[in-house]
Every structure is written in structure tokens, then in C-alpha cells.
Amino acid sequence: MALLADYTTLGLGGPARTFVSAATEAELIAAIRSADAAREPVLIIGGGSNLVVSDEGFSGTVVHVSTRGRTVTETSEDAAEVTVAAGEDWDGVVAATVAEGLAGLETLSGIPGRAGATPIQNVGAYGREVAEVITQVRVYDRQEDQIQVFQNDRCSFAYRTSLFKAVGTRYVVLAVTFRLARQPMSMPVRYAELAGELGVTMGERAGTGEVRSAVLKIRARKGMVISPGDPDTRSAGSFFTNPVITAAEFSRVEATATARDAGPVPGYPAGDGLVKVPAAWLIERSGFAKGYGAPAPARVSSKHTLALTNANNATTADLLSLAREIVNGVQDAFGITLTPEPILVGVTL
Numbered sequence: 445m446a447l448l449a450d451y452t453t454l455g456l457g458g459p460a461r462t463f464v465s466a467a468t469e470a471e472l473i474a475a476i477r478s479a480d481a482a483r484e485p486v487l488i489i490g491g492g493s494n495l496v497v498s499d500e501g502f503s504g505t506v507v508h509v510s511t512r513g514r515t516v517t518e519t520s521e522d523a524a525e526v527t528v529a530a531g532e533d534w535d536g537v538v539a540a541t542v543a544e545g546l547a548g549l550e551t552l553s554g555i556p557g558r559a560g561a562t563p564i565q566n567v568g569a570y571g572r573e574v575a576e577v578i579t580q581v582r583v584y585d586r587q588e589d590q591i592q593v594f595q596n597d598r599c600s601f602a603y604r605t606s607l608f609k610a611v612g613t614r615y616v617v618l619a620v621t622f623r624l625a626r627q628p629m630s631m632p633v634r635y636a637e638l639a640g641e642l643g644v645t646m647g648e649r650a651g652t653g654e655v656r657s658a659v660l661k662i663r664a665r666k667g668m669v670i671s672p673g674d675p676d677t678r679s680a681g682s683f684f685t686n687p688v689i690t691a692a693e694f695s696r697v698e699a700t701a702t703a704r705d706a707g708p709v710p711g712y713p714a715g716d717g718l719v720k721v722p723a724a725w726l727i728e729r730s731g732f733a734k735g736y737g738a739p740a741p742a743r744v745s746s747k748h749t750l751a752l753t754n755a756n757n758a759t760t761a762d763l764l765s766l767a768r769e770i771v772n773g774v775q776d777a778f779g780i781t782l783t784p785e786p787i788l789v790g791v792t793l
């Protein structure tokens with residue numbers, strides 16, 4: 445019997461009623477078809493790095509996507525399209541493109557999980573997101589029982605979401621195609637912390653290899669690269685998305701921060717007059733410091749306020765109770781409701 449704790453980076457989750465590992469696209473589609481025909485609930489799992497699974501497990505079929513394959517097509521002198529199977533390790537894909545002299549994925553180094561999950565929540569980091577370089581996503585449509593190809597403009601990509609996440613489990617990602625630039629220099633640096641690490645100014649470029657190394661260094665400092673011996677990395681990455689609020693709400697948060705002597709509120713333009721506020725800042729200013737919760741089994745990472753960790757034999761219930769405490773604390777302090785970033789399976793906040 446497969447225990448889902450063995451397949452999630454949090455190390456949490458009870459047993460799967462049925463567990464199938466699919467090494468080829470044919471096996472993947474066959475496993476989903478047969479579960480659908482039997483009207484079994486299906487959970488698709490890649491690297492398990494964005495999943496919070498109930499202690500009771502999953503009473504249906506869990507399909508573990510382990511398909512492999514990568515092709516590079518030169519589309520012009522200065523660009524190439526890279527198509528990867530859903531089961532490819534994401535950081536392996538990034539490392540290979542950097543090594544091959546292709547630019548566009550370098551800031552997305554060190555993110556755990558598999559390539560097929562990257563379009564689901566439009567994975568992003570250090571000023572870039574996959575939506576900027578994805579040309580198409582090949583999926584198996586469970587409702588229509590057929591393969592479909594979604595061009596980028598049909599994927600409804602937005603901050604940490606997409607059509608695929610919005611509709612739930614209808615589409616199984618089979619392969620993703622990225623258009624990358626054939627050049628030794630990175631895309632312009634858009635993230636101040638990264639620019640600082642590289643010693644460049646915002647908007648400048650650096651070598652793609654240098655950017656990858658700098659990102660991995662910053663991530664390691666924050667416990668955001670999986671390291672088996674480090675309990676701070678037994679997490680699902682950021683547990684909450686950064687709230688995007690109206691200008692009026694932002695003014696209210698600023699007034700509250702002044703009243704609480706919490707310092708200036710960081711805010712970044714998010715289009716349409718909206719402002720993105722770092723969830724980590726809100727959490728810290730609401731009284732949850734790094735390491736909060738220790739010595740309880742589930743606690744805030746000692747390196748990054750946004751990561752909730754299974755530090756020491758926690759259960760999913762422990763983790764969710766910590767998450768609820770933080771949501772309530774931020775709500776009480778600033779009137780903002782945090783939204784979880786990972787997919788919750790069989791549990792709610």
C-alpha cells in the first residue's frame with residue numbers, strides 16, 4: 445500500500461486506495477481512463493511539492509506521473525522550442541536549458557516538482573513565470589476522452605493560476621513546450637534581491653549560468669531548495685499566495701501598519717490599480733516570526749515566514765491548525781484573508 449507521505453515534500457498524507465506509476469504517456473492515459481471508467485476519484489501527482497494531503501489519505505486512484513522525454517527544435521538562429529514530458533524533473537529541465545545556451549528559465553532554478561505541474565499554477569520566481577515562455581501545453585482531456593493542445597493564449601495564465609488549476613482535474617498535462625532564446629545572457633533581471641546578489645542593476649542581464657547559481661544561493665538561504673537533512677525544507681514552498689488588493693485596501697493596511705508601528709508596507713503594482721503585498725511581511729507583522737510554533741511538530745520555517753514545515757513528525761491536521769492560526773492572526777491584524785497556494789486534498793483550511 446502506498447503512503448502518500450512518501451510522495452509529498454511535506455512528508456504528509458495517508459494511504460492511497462490504488463496507486464499507479466505511469467512511465468509512458470500511454471500508461472498515463474490508460475490509468476486515468478480506467479479509473480474514470482470505474483468512476484473512481486483520481487489524484488494526479490508529480491513531485492508532490494505543492495500538495496497537502498489528508499491524514500486519511502485518498503480513497504481513489506493516485507496516478508504518479510513519471511513520463512520522460514525532452515526534444516529541442518531550433519526555430520530560428522536565435523530561438524529554440526523545448527518540449528518536455530510532464531514527468532521530467534523541473535530543475536533538471538532548467539539545468540539542461542542553461543547548459544545548452546538557452547535563456548528564459550534561469551530564474552526558475554531550484555523549484556521542486558515535475559515539468560507537467562508548472563503550467564498548473566503558472567510557476568514563478570524571482571520576477572519571471574512560466575507563462576512568459578510557454579508556447580503550448582499538450583493535455584489529455586478527461587471529459588472529452590481525447591488529447592488536446594492548448595496554445596498559450598488559451599491557458600488563462602495569471603498569478604499562480606491557469607485554466608488547468610481553475611477547472612480542477614479535467615486536464616492531465618502530458619507535455620509542455622517552451623520557447624527560449626539562444627543566447628548566453630539571461631533575460632533582464634527584474635527582482636531587486638537577485639540583482640543585488642548578481643551585482644547588476646535592475647533590467648540588466650547576466651550570464652544564464654550566473655543567474656542560475658545566484659538563484660540557487662538565495663533559495664538555499666531561505667530553505668527553498670529541498671535538502672533532505674534540513675527540516676526547514678520539509679514544506680510545500682510558500683504556503684500562501686501574496687494578496688493582491690485594491691488601492692483603498694492598501695491605504696487601510698498602511699493606516700493599520702502605522703497604528704501598529706509596523707513600518708512602511710511593501711507593495712508592488714499588480715495591474716488595474718491593484719497592489720500585491722508580500723504575505724511574508726503580513727505574517728511577520730501579525731506576530732508570527734520565523735520558527736514560530738517550535739517545539740510543536742508543525743512550525744513556520746526558521747528561514748522563511750511563508751513556508752510551513754513538518755519539522756518533527758507532524759500530521760496534516762497539525763500543519764492545518766498552524767495555517768488556520770496564521771490566517772486568523774493576519775485577518776485580525778490587517779483585515780486580509782490569506783489564500784493557500786498548495787492544492788489541498790481531502791482537507792480544507
Ligand SMILES: Cc1cc2nc3c(=O)[nH]c(=O)nc-3n(C[C@H](O)[C@H](O)[C@H](O)COP(=O)(O)OP(=O)(O)OC[C@H]3O[C@@H](n4cnc5c(N)ncnc54)[C@H](O)[C@@H]3O)c2cc1C
Binds near residue numbers: 492566615618
Ligand atoms: C521548497 C519548495 C520551493 C518552492 N518554490 C516555488 C516557487 O518558487 N515558485 C512556485 O511557483 N512554486 C514553488 N513551489 C511549489 C511547487 O514546487 C510547484 O508548484 C511545482 O510546480 C509543483 O510540481 P509537482 O510536480 O511537485 O506538483 P504536485 O505537487 O505533485 O501537484 C500539484 C498540483 O498539480 C497537479 N498536477 C501535477 N502534475 C500534473 C499533470 N501532469 N497534469 C495535471 N495535473 C497535474 C496535481 O494534481 C496537483 O493539483 C515550491 C515548493 C517547495 C517544496
